[in-house]
Amino acid sequence: KDPGTAAGQCNNVYCHSNAQNNGGTGITYRQPTWGNAASGACGTCHGTTHHGGAEIATGSHTKHFTSMVYTSPGRCVICHDVGALPFDGSCNNSCHTATSKHVNYKVDLAFPSNFGASAVYNGTAKPGDGYNTCSNISCHYNTTTPAWGTATPLGCVGCHSLAVLMASGAHAKHISATAVPTLYNYTANRSTAAEYNFGCSNCHPLSSTNHYNTVINVTLKNNEAGVGSLRAKNSATAVGINVANSGITGTSKSSIRCTMAYCHSNGNAANLIYATTPDWYGGSFTGDRCANCHGNAPNTTIAGSKSHYNNRFLGYTSTPGGHQIGIHAMGIYSSASGLAKAGTTGKSSHGNAATATTISCNICHYATVTTARNDDNVVCKACHYAGNAVGAQVGNPAVIADRSKHVNGLVNVDFQPVSMLSKAQVRQKYYVTHAYSSVWKRNGGYKVSGAYDSAKAPFNTATMWDGATKTCSNIACHMGNSVKWTDNNGATECFSCHGSL
Incomplete structure (x- = not known):
């Protein structure tokens, strides 16, 4: 230019261009005026995240900025860490570093070590070569991302591939192998009969600001806004490990x-007792698996969580027992032979399913568990072991028939559609003269081999259980009397049903 004339502009100079256009092709050149600093300030060549300039919106920049927990200008460094420093969210260790790489005819992609020690961009750095993918970045669960600029929304499995997720910790035991959640703050329980499927936010934070922060955030806190019905029943009130x-x-x-x-609690409607889980990374419940969390039939429990009986449930004393193993299992009189013993003969008190019903979890929770006994129960093993006359009950684990009813925040009562069988036959005199014959049917005589009584109505008769009042009615076990579930620890005894004996 001639001395004294106005400063001019530069044209078609890469140093003052946008580096590359949206889509990764072509270049748009700027025209800064010599001597006018504002015309060449940050943000005048390409979009930025600071200094008042327009936010860069090419490729997938907008998607990443709106989903980041970080808002400082230094967030550019998460993908353009040309200074090779760990990212701390501030400008101090990121802005204006490695200026030699600013205008070098390259789009330099480099990732801080805390976002993936082996993170890499799979394309070239040459402007105009188009967009490519990234691999091994913690923000994307170390998977290979879609190509930069891909318009299709990235669902959960775009990063958390099922193959990787199901192999991580105990995820395979807690989520579905096919039904993948589609949002971060997923609180629902979508378990089916065949598999558990708990929403991510039953164990992870609800706020998406925790999603891409390089940390595996876990929380059981029960009183955060928006928690699901299961997490609300946790006892945790703080966050952290x-x-x-x-x-x-x-x-x-x-x-x-x-x-x-x-x-992992006893599941009670009140007075919940919480169990300690196995190690998320490779641990497992052992032994009597049911009793690791709640009272089990007949009498194995976690501390403070009894099952539905007292410690005389087998009838060893005259004190009334509870619901397990069958009614009066060890206290049935058998003529001259005295008390009937367990076994499979016609005179046995229990152990013969054709003459005596074993009352276990399946009788009242049939939608959840259908097996009548648990071969891992330590009380059962006192008699049922290999080599004795009774024999071991190996091969009969109390498996869960419907996982959607097992851990759903409710106490599901669903009676099994069978009629109660009992060897504890009421005397013939009282069977005829009192109300017993209205609810019981006599089979094979009285107190002879093979004889037993059976209920006239099956357990699942509609009028037998009132969930609102927690009352059983018209059940033969109680001679047709109404009994509240909460009437225990002595409130219900022999004479509550046998008032005329």
Whole structure:
């Protein structure tokens, strides 16, 4: 230019271009005016995230900015860490570093170590070469991403592939192998009969600001806004690992146990007792699996969580027992031989399904469990072991028939559609003169081999259970009397049903 004339503009200079257009093709050149600093300031060549300039919107920039927990100008460094420093969310260790790479005819992609030590962009750095994918970035669960600029929304499995997710910790035991959630703050329980499927936010935070922060955030806190019905029943009131009242202990990515999760409690409607879970990374319940969380039939429990009986449930004394093993299982008089014993003969008190019903979990919770006994129960094993006359009950585990009814926040009562059978036959005199004959049917005589009584109505008769009042009515076990479930610990005894004996 001639001395004294106005400063001019530069044209078609890469140093003052947008580096590349949207789509990764072509270049748009800017025209800064010599001597006018504002015309060449940050944001005048390409979009930025700071200094008042328009936010860069090419490719997938907008998707990433709107989903980030970080809002500082330094967030560019998450993908353009040309200074090779760990990202801390501030501008101090990221802005204006490695200026030699600013205008070098390259779109330099580099990732901080805390976003993936082996993270890599799979395309070239040359402007105009189009967009490509990234791999091994923690934000995307170390998977290969869609190509930068892909318009199709990235669902959960876009990062959390089922193959990787199901192999991680105990996910395979808690989520579906086919029905994948489609949102981060998924609180629902979509378990089916065949598999459990708990929403991510039953164990992870509800706020999406925790989603891409390079940390595996877990929380059981029960009183956050928006929690689902299961998490609301947890006892945890704090957030964090090894934090008081958080219910989570251990080391992230190594060894984690939960102690305040409703899903691993006794499931009671009140007075919940919470069990300690196996290690998330490779642990498993052992022995009597049912009793690891709640009272089991007949009498194995976790501390403070009894099953539905007292400790004389087998009838060893005259004190009334409870619901397990069958009615009066060890206290049935058998003529001159005295008390009937367990076994499979016609005179046995229990053990013969054709003459005596074993009352176990399946009788009242038939929609959840259908097996009548549990071969891992330590009380059963006192008699049922290999080599004795009774024999072991191996091969009869109390498996869950419907997982959607097992851990759903409710106490599901569904009676099995069978009629009660009992060897505890009421005397013939009282059977005829009192109300017993209206609910019981006599089979094979009285107190002879093969004789037993059977209920005239099956357990699943509609009028037998009132969930609102928790009352059983018209049940032969109680001679047709109404009995509230909460009438225990002595409130219901022999004479409650046998008033005329």
